[in-house]
Amino acid sequence: MSEERFGQFVLVRRHEHVAELVLDRPKAMNAVSTEMARSLAGACAALASDRDVRVVVLTSSHERAFCVGADLKERNSFSDADLVRQRPVARGAYTGVLELPVPTIAAVHGFALGGGFELALSCDLIVADATAVVGLPEVSVGVIPGGGGTQLLPRRVGAARAAELIFSARRVAAAEARALGLVDQLVDEGQDRAEALALAARIAGNSPVGLRAAKRALRLGHGLDLRAGLEVEDAAWRSVAFSGDRAEGVAAFNEKRTPRWPGE
Secondary structure (H helix, E strand, C coil): CEEEEECCCEEEEEECCEEEEEECCHHHCCCECHHHHHHHHHHHHHHHCCCCCCEEEEEECCCCEEECCECHHHHHCCCHHHHHHHHHHHHHHHHHHHCCCCCEEEEECCEEECHHHHHHHCCCEEEEECCCEEECCHHHHCCCCCCCHHHHHHHHHCHHHHHHHHHHCCCEEHHHHHHHCCCCEEECCCCHHHHHHHHHHHHHCCCHHHHHHHHHHHHHHCCCCHHHHHHHHHHHHHHHHCCHHHHHHHHHHHHCCCCCCCCC
16 A cells, blocks of 8 residues: 655545545644645546546545534635635635546545535545534535535435525434435444445446446436436447457456456
């Protein structure tokens, strides 16, 4: 396993074809400061361009929190001009995770609130342990979810459920979060990272070309009418149908062996 640090607060660990993207600002429960946002965007850009990465798992180094959202202590010192200047930096962190071209899994324990939950929502799948508490409380401090929450949450749970959660600013404990579809898998306390990495390893055994194309089709097709969505799917299929991975996958199936993906 290798490690690479991006700034002071973001760490990337490599587990073969799985990259673990670690939120590593434990003294502030991973509150997203300007510096941390910039580092997170930089780490995502590096991972997006690395063809050896097949899956990304977003984890936390803090024992009791995934991420508590924006750094409100830093924000309290901002002038209006400072806030305007910070906005594209903050957006870059959330879109960096959202636009990763490979499957992404968030491993959530403890608090995942505001921007912290939005980082998880930016992933394809969320694995949470029994201590998880999630929510988008932004209206309680006079703003709105600005890291994708108003768009990503209704895509998960529907417009009315998202409205109730955002308007009420309430926190949702793990069991209810799983029942509402706010998280995808609920595991025992302390097992979120291990389970997410195990799931990522299983996913990473599949074709890297196929994984990227499947994610592209899922993301681009969402919200389109069926006819348009099927055209998106067909374009993604054509991008893999004549690939080396497709040829290797078919050959390995017929030869009853594990594929050796060329990744192209």
